[in-house]
Amino acid sequence: MNNPAMRDTFEVANSPPDGISSLHFSSQADYLLASSWDNNVRIYEILQSGQANAKAMYSHEGPVLQAQWSPDGTMIASGGCDKAIKLYDINTGQSRQMGTHDQPVSCVRWVETGQGQSILATASWDKTLKYWDPRQPNPAMSVNLPERAYAMDTKKQLLVVGTAERHSCIINLSNPSTIFKTITVPLKFQTRSVACFNDAAGFAIGSIEGRAAIQYIDESKSSNNFTFKCQRSGNNIFPVNAISVNPVYGTMSTAGGDGTYNFWDKDAKIRLKFSDPVGGPITCSSFSRTGNIFAYAISYDWSKGYTGADGKIPNKIMLHACKEEDIKPRNKGTKR
Incomplete structure (x- = not known):
């Protein structure tokens, strides 16, 4: 590559020709999927060389x-502006529509219900969260949200939905039909x-103002909540389009409209790595199952409108080979 600082970064061949909306590594194998504004979902096999081969696609x-x-x-599972929720079977190579929302489907996550099975959670601009059993044609349950859903993530029994008007809806998946708590995030502008x-x-949440917040669920840990600047350059402020948590080390990344990504140790409150600009806004990101590959997408993020x-x-789509010192937590007080 021309930039020596990016010699450990590889471009994925046959990247989508339109805006890349999400990236997600499989937790079971070296595969990466990408959704796009070209109406397609693509699956890539990640090779030992750091390169990737396109393996499959559905629409x-x-x-x-x-x-x-x-x-x-x-x-x-995937959702989008056609309001449809689709399932793709890796073994058969077949896709099917499982259900719909009344408005575009903005968020898709598989969740653990605590009953030994995974079900699908989808959230939409129609202000609803729905749960689906892939074996059934209708949603198992539906939850009304205070506003349009913009972002969602889950871990173990925690599900968090970030909506318009700065709401964060916290759900304990042992009782998935009820919102456990709704908080107004301490960031002043739209959640991204x-x-x-x-x-x-707890969870990290990013906004269009170039800031992120660390938020703990247990109120006894509220003293550990804080906000910090990330996607900013001088007086210029950019949206925090993507936050990813390393599955091995628990450190996290932020990336956004300024075309850079950062690795953070939230517990030590330090930045582990700051990247050079990558040539365009970063719209989404994901860490591999082993935590040593960081995938990110360069696309227009519409932060400046039409x-x-x-x-x-x-x-x-870019793949960055992470150095251990850039993703491993530091002792508190260590400066960098």
């Missing part, structure tokens, strides 16, 4: 806003991203 009838692997790696901690003790869509920003 929606509108832009796909999010796609996720099932915990066992055998299914993919959310990621739950590995221990399910006038900013001049066709000059490429659409690329």
Whole structure:
């Protein structure tokens, strides 16, 4: 690569030709899926060399806003602007529509109900959260949200939905039909991203103002809540489009409209790595199951509206080989 600082970063061949809306590594194998505004979901096999091969693709009838692997790696669920929820079977290579929302489906996550099975949770701009058993044609239950869903994540028994008007809806999946608590996040502007901690003790949430917040569920730990600046350059402020938590180390990444990504140790409250600009806004990201590969997508993020869509920003999926010192937690007090 031309930039020596990115020699450990590889571009994925056959990246989507339109905006890339989500990335997600399988927890069971070296596969990465990507959803796109070109109406498709693509599956890539990650090779030992760091390169990737396109393996499969299936389509929606509108832009796909999010796609996720099932915990066992055998299914993919996706949703988008066609209001449809689709399932793709890895073994058969067949996709089918499972259900719909009344408005675009913005969030898709497989959740653990505590009963030894995984079900699908979908959230929409129609202000509802729905749970689905893939074996049934109708939702198992539906939950009314205070506003349109913009971001969602889950870990263990924790499900967090970030909505319009700065609401964060916290759900204990042992009682999935009820919102356990709704809080107003301490960030002043629209929520863009959310990621739950590995221990399910809390979550990180990012907004369009170039800031992120660390929020714990247990009120006795509220003194550990804090906000911090991330996607900013001088006086310029950019949206925090993506937050990902490393599955091995529990450290986290933020990435966004400034075209950079950061790795953070939230417990020590330090930044572990700051990247050079990558050539365009970063719209989404994901860590591999072993935590040593960081995937991110370069695409226009619409933060400057229609006038900013001049066709000059490429659409690329990049794979970065992480150094241990960039993703491993530091002792508190260590400076970098």
